[in-house]
Amino acid sequence: MLEKILTMKLLNEKFAVCRLNKNELIADWVKNSDFYSITKTSDELSIVCSQDSIASNIKCEKDWRILKVEGPLDFSLIGIILALKKISIFAVSTYDTDYILVKNKDINNAILALSNERYEVINQENMV
Template identity: 70%
Template structure:
């Protein structure tokens, strides 16, 4: 049997991807989960956090699950996100990706998570959690 390529961990919570105005301050509710990501650009303030923390008046996409690539990953590694996104795209699964200094996170809609995990396991990825 072939050796696994990488190990990914499925985080337990469901997450939302929020869009706020570029001028807004970073809200406290965004920081109240084990995982959150905040990105400000010249066009928007984008926040990923536990969907249970997002107020009703915020524009967001809900029901995302997160697969964390177990790191840390070396900056010299090439094609990790491309490989994973290709596998998922071939199975009709769209993603939202977040990269940090140590690793990458792949967000997949909850309705697609079982199919995503199956697809990755078939391609020698290990998924835990």
């Protein structure tokens, strides 16, 4: 039997990717999520967090699921590619690991594609 390349864990919640004005302050609703990521550039402020936390007036793309790569990862590792299966992703990286956001409608195909490439996917819900 072939060894698994990496283990990934499907997080339970649904998430959203939000776009705010580059000069906006970080609102308290962001911090209501167990997972959130904030990126500020000279053009915008992007926030990934639980979609249940988001204020109604915020521009966002909802219905993302997160596959957490069980780390820590070595910086020399090459990224996971789902593009060959035409599955869009939004990636968030931390010092220790990567989080791959996949639209909920594509999560079953993503898990199948990863499993076929010897990635282990742990589903906390035991169903998707």
